[in-house]
Amino acid sequence: MILVKIYVTLKDSVVDVQGEAIKDATHTMGYPNVSEVRMGKYFELKFDDNAEHLEQDVDEICDGLLANPNIESYRYEIAEEA
Amino acid sequence: MILVKIYVTLKDSVVDVQGEAIKDATHTMGYPNVSEVRMGKYFELKFDDNAEHLEQDVDEICDGLLANPNIESYRYEIAEEA
Amino acid sequence: MKFAVIVFPGSNCDMDLYYAVSKGIGQEADLVSYKEESLDGYDGILIPGGFSYGDYLRSGAIASHAPIIKEVIRLANEGKPVLGICNGFQILTEIGLLPGTLTNNRQNCFICKQVELVVENNKTIFTNKYNLNEKIIIPIAHGEGRYYCDEATLRELNENNQVIFRYGQNINGSVEEIAGITNKQGNVLGMMPHPERAIESILGSDDGLKLFKSMLETQKNGVHI
């Protein structure tokens, strides 16, 4: 079993409405020192061991599905699993 | 400036309706070796340097805002930034 | 004129579109499953609103991998009219037939209400029955309807008159109040508001009817652009 951790984040040029709302909420909660919040997505995908072109597959899944290239970018880490 | 990366994931016992739908989609896309998908949230919070009880603050923000303790758990990493 | 209304798992405005075509303009419409692999014989493609695949992950993202999509792209490239409403618009951007992206409303919640739209371009196959700058009342019902694109794309949309509808007031944070756009060729329209819910005055407005009539008019008499 192979575990792939994928992080999808909004490109810097795109306003993050949810992040902004969360930042405001942290201030109301009494944490004025939070100066920026960006919200992204985090995925854990498990692959059966026999994945041959793992990196290529992951790239394709990210480009085609998990991230929207117009507004998002992604990175990932591959970890073996028991 | 301090950068905190926060990962919020559904507890294992909670059904991940989005993850299931994404898994099915990866199969349609031709990656049958994806055996599980879990979807979570990823946050990047920037704190002004003068954060005194940083860990405590982050815990409070996570518990009270970013994660729903009924169904989610979280972990985080703290990194200095330029 | 024969329309295909594409039905994805989770589409929920498919019947509304079906009625808009069959009752509203008296034309033939078929509900066509996302599983189908051919759209031969259809003169127009309609992609309905709703929550395809629950809108999980990102609205329209999963639907863009359905088998039928290849055919939608083929017909679009052949110049057939393709109309995506709400979730349909989101799907059209996901598959790249239209530029930009629909993201969370500025208010960060779903909004359902009657809104005013301004017809920005009435020389299209979808809007030739409207007057230029006509103000029409059409309902919206979406949570992810804030149109976003980068500056270059925006410039191009404006230069090519691809912005077809703008909101009278910026209702959800869309760039330049954009509510609906076409592709460069003008045969693919995506819009967040629901013209198919505005075809009978008893339901609050019949301003959407002209959109469907425009498509029919074009089919009969060609486009007067």
Place this chain on the structure above:
Amino acid sequence: MSEPTPAQIKKEKIYQTWGLSDSEYKLISEKILGRLPNYTETGLYSVMWSEHCSYKNSKKVLRKLPNDSSRVLAGPGEDAGIIDIGDNQAVVFKAESHNHPSAVEPYQGAATGVGGIIRDIFSMGATPIALLDSLKFGPIDNDQTKHLVKEVVAGIGGYGNCIGIPTIGGEITFEKCYEKNPLVNAMCIGLLDNTQFKHGQASGNNNLIVYVGSTTGRDGIHGATFASDEFSNKKKKQRSAVQVGNPFIEKLLMDACVEIIQEHSDWILGVQDMGAAGLVSSTAEMASKAQSGLMLNLDNVPQREADMSAYEMMLSESQERMVLCIKPEFEDAVLDFFEAYNLDAVIIGKVTSDKQYKIYHQNKLVVDIPIDSLTEDVPEYDHHGIKPARFENDDTQFEPELESFKESWMNILKSPSIASKSYLYETYDSQVKSNTVVRPGSDAGVVRIRGTKKAIAATNDSNSRYVYVDPYIGGQITVLEAARNIVASGGIPVGITDCLNYGNPEDPEIFWELDQSVQGIADVCNKFDVPVISGNVSLYNEFNKEAIYPSPMIGMVGLIEDISHITTSSFKNSGDLIYLLGSTGNDFNGSEIQEQQLGTVQGKLNEIDLDVELNNQQLILKAIKNNLLKSCHDLSDGGLVAAISESAFENMLGFNIQTSLTAKQMFSETQSRYLVTIESKDKKSLEKIFKDNFECLGFVTNDSVFSIHTSDNEMDIELSEALSNWKEAIPCLMK
């Protein structure tokens, strides 16, 4: 970890922690089984004998409610009741509470509440056509309540919008007593185009039991007993019971179930949703109703988590699951049918003739009990009611102080319970399916029935202040208010569903409130010939022993015979004449203005003359059928002040009125009144219908001013100022 043995369960009284009393346990082991129940069996009894599933504390009271009329095709007992609306069509509706789950996890609690009530409707083979919701929270003056409101509303919208059923109405009120015990009631209405509905029955030896839908996990285990339990600080650990809704799967299930029932009724004998107490309650009820037994093999149940015990599987409340009973010769057809919808369906058991409930898990027989004992042998409790002390010294009639007429007027408009809720309900899709003629914002929501001239009006109403002040009259008022909303929209009330939300019924004072208010509801239903065809009881709504106000919620459905009768509450044109139908007394006890000025509600309520009420309803309907009314609005909270302002707002019109009422009486909440407008040419015709008992107040204007002349006062109010008080109150508080 191994399960406790039967002897341990008895010795350590483990059953008590699951809500079974000593005497109930004794009844099970000594009378029913003649042996000690094992762990799984004890679990089954504890959920099936909970108040939520068995109504053991409320059955006696519920029998007061009439459930028959010439239109009733099915009453309580099925997943939902059915009302004939002619032309071989029927409406199916029910309301359900999800109070405790929403208190714990507001988004998912509310969402799964909506999901659950929708399943109750489509399991009858009906196509859901509308949703409503009744919500009660504490005052929005703290972050916790704001969070609760935001999440509950988001959960309701999240589910309803996604599945594509319009939310056409509801109510939202704020009261201190709901601070820790919010109420979340949801109602669904379905349309049956063929009145040959399916009973949820599992009959006929060797017929098969099919499981379809989502996988089973450990979610919501003991949700049903949890819903029947009082709430306190200590119980935070119950958070593990959270269920997560998947409206996407539910949409597939809904479409599939409606189709299989409508198109392939020969394949199936029964369909039931898995709601509270999941697999056990759905299968046991289906078999018990059909006088059959049932054999289930849990190894076939699709499982999401590893190593689930039989107990966990039987009690799981995982969402979006249904059970069907089918004929064996159609096994393949049924499984293929669901496959085409991308739904997992499996055979998990069969019907037997021995009336036993036999459950196998990992090749062992883990349950072997008489199936009827779960549903039929529940002891019924006859509680004793005592009139609470607050009803002593209650003969005073409150008199409001009007230091400033204008300020009092504005205070009514910005009171959260009266102020516009559009900020909240605009997050619900109210139009999907293109049948909604009247969206939230008028008196009742209205959906037309495509292909006919008919439409359905529906409303959710409760007025717990009045029920608190006088349970009997308050119960009456709740039904009357609902009926007026239907009538004002042009409909004839045809049926009711209810959610009876109360505190702990073992407290005699609370039981008295329950008993009295249900009597009030029943008496009005009988008088008006409106049956209660379904409903739900939610007791133990207490937090640290503080009970909510007695809060019966009435979901009423009306039939509009011709869409041309549909009437809304908003003024239409300047120059139209404004009439008040019904006489106004000094009714300030229990009113909004009393609450505002005293900080509480109290005092005696005047008796209601049901003949006058009925007569006024008929006059309104007659005027509507004669096409006279341009608008019609019933008077409720906030009296004439609220009603006339609300009517003016939608089309931004003003009015000029001159009334024989005093300024104070403008705030009176006397029952049985309506505010209507007509074109001036129709003056004679209207007055002929109304006969007496009305007052022509004045006329609608387009000069953006409310001009008010009472017998003892006069003032002008700017429309814009009134509007912003009413419209901005909720958004401001929510910020």
